[in-house]
Amino acid sequence: MAGLMAGAVTVDRAQWLGFRWQGHGLDGPSRTDTLDDVLLLGVQGSRLAGAEQSLIQRTSTIGSTDIAAAISPRGPLVSLWSVRGAPHAHRLTQLDFVRDALAPRESDEGGAGYVAAIEEVAAALSAVVTSPTSKSAASTAVTDRVSAPLVQWCERCQADHVPDALFRAAGRQGQIVLGPEKQRATMLYPTPDHPQVKIDRPRLELLNAYFRVNGPTSKTLFRDWMEGSTEATAELWKELGDDLVRVRVDHRRYDLPEALVDAVRQAPKADGVVLVPPNDPYLRQVDRTLLVPDRTRRHQVWRALSGPGALLVDGEVAGTWRYRRSDHKMTITRFDTVGPAQRKEAEQSAHRIAQATGDDQPIVTWE
Numbered sequence: 127m128a129g130l131m132a133g134a135v136t137v138d139r140a141q142w143l144g145f146r147w148q149g150h151g152l153d154g155p156s157r158t159d160t161l162d163d164v165l166l167l168g169v170q171g172s173r174l175a176g177a178e179q180s181l182i183q184r185t186s187t188i189g190s191t192d193i194a195a196a197i198s199p200r201g202p203l204v205s206l207w208s209v210r211g212a213p214h215a216h217r218l219t220q221l222d223f224v225r226d227a228l229a230p231r232e233s234d235e236g237g238a239g240y241v242a243a244i245e246e247v248a249a250a251l252s253a254v255v256t257s258p259t260s261k262s263a264a265s266t267a268v269t270d271r272v273s274a275p276l277v278q279w280c281e282r283c284q285a286d287h288v289p290d291a292l293f294r295a296a297g298r299q300g301q302i303v304l305g306p307e308k309q310r311a312t313m314l315y316p317t318p319d320h321p322q323v324k325i326d327r328p329r330l331e332l333l334n335a336y337f338r339v340n341g342p343t344s345k346t347l348f349r350d351w352m353e354g355s356t357e358a359t360a361e362l363w364k365e366l367g368d369d370l371v372r373v374r375v376d377h378r379r380y381d382l383p384e385a386l387v388d389a390v391r392q393a394p395k396a397d398g399v400v401l402v403p404p405n406d407p408y409l410r411q412v413d414r415t416l417l418v419p420d421r422t423r424r425h426q427v428w429r430a431l432s433g434p435g436a437l438l439v440d441g442e443v444a445g446t447w448r449y450r451r452s453d454h455k456m457t458i459t460r461f462d463t464v465g466p467a468q469r470k471e472a473e474q475s476a477h478r479i480a481q482a483t484g485d486d487q488p489i490v491t492w493e
Contacts, residue, residue: 143441168214396441
């Protein structure tokens with residue numbers, strides 16, 4: 127493989143799709159190692175589409191717990207403000223890893239002042255959240271505890287409080303987890319008492335897991351997914367050094383650990399039909415132009431507000447879907463022809479989405 131270092135390795139787009147399909151656990155019941163990598167990176171949820179909707183397309187249980195009940199302040203999965211400050215599901219045993227992999231360093235953008243600010247707010251949050259507490263109540267109590275420079279006026283709230291991005295980063299640092307909402311209020315729970323997996327060099331392991339799940343990527347894609355700094359990302363790339371090779375996929379340039387080149391080239395063709403929610407890792411951790419080359423379709427899939435879910439057929443984004451839980455109706459809008467067998471698979475996937483949140487089976491309409 128040493129000769130690969132001289133020039134770029136060419137990978138077919140179909141091979142890239144097949145590797146990602148397998149790495150994201152969409153090729154059938156997920157193996158434990160695959161699911162471990164997906165959960166190490168985190169599975170994003172939101173009020174409209176919980177991480178359960180993503181996970182149930184990959185596995186029906188976490189250990190002996192059904193997916194519908196798996197994300198809980200008690201585990202086996204917990205939700206916390208993780209990558210980009212968004213709520214993500216991780217294994218309960220990975221809380222230390224998530225904290226350490228995403229923790230700011232003095233050498234990062236923001237420097238020592240930002241590190242100290244997060245530590246101060248995290249300490250205040252840990253002192254305040256000793257039992258289930260609404261985010262609003264916790265914010266008010268934290269504001270009273272921290273030093274004045276950390277508090278700002280918020281036009282939206284019409285109140286002084288710690289800025290939300292800092293509050294969320296401190297919540298992650300303090301390992302504050304998210305629980306079921308009460309009257310639409312975000313509920314915070316104290317750190318669960320549970321043994322933690324020890325992972326050396328957590329930032330580098332996060333990048334390696336990203337490569338194992340997604341295959342060829344770039345500094346910019348990884349940085350934007352993490353919402354990290356250019357300098358910190360460049361340092362991670364330097365740590366991998368000669369282990370990386372340049373890869374071309376569909377005339378686009380990426381990097382990949384040399385040890386994964388054969389796995390990408392030999393990946394089986396993506397095969398299957400699933401519906402994934404808008405924040406699914408398959409849609410989040412990717413070069414959107416490579417995944418959906420057509421610009422008009424990209425605008426339909428990735429909308430800034432209230433984006434739809436995606437219909438995936440053999441690795442390709444073949445349409446979008448929306449689910450109205452109030453009347454148990456799902457509408458699937460296809461981009462191209464979808465055969466009868468593929469429609470049946472999509473409808474089975476729709477039923478799993480309802481199952482993930484304990485809903486009745488939806489009525490599926492095709493457009």
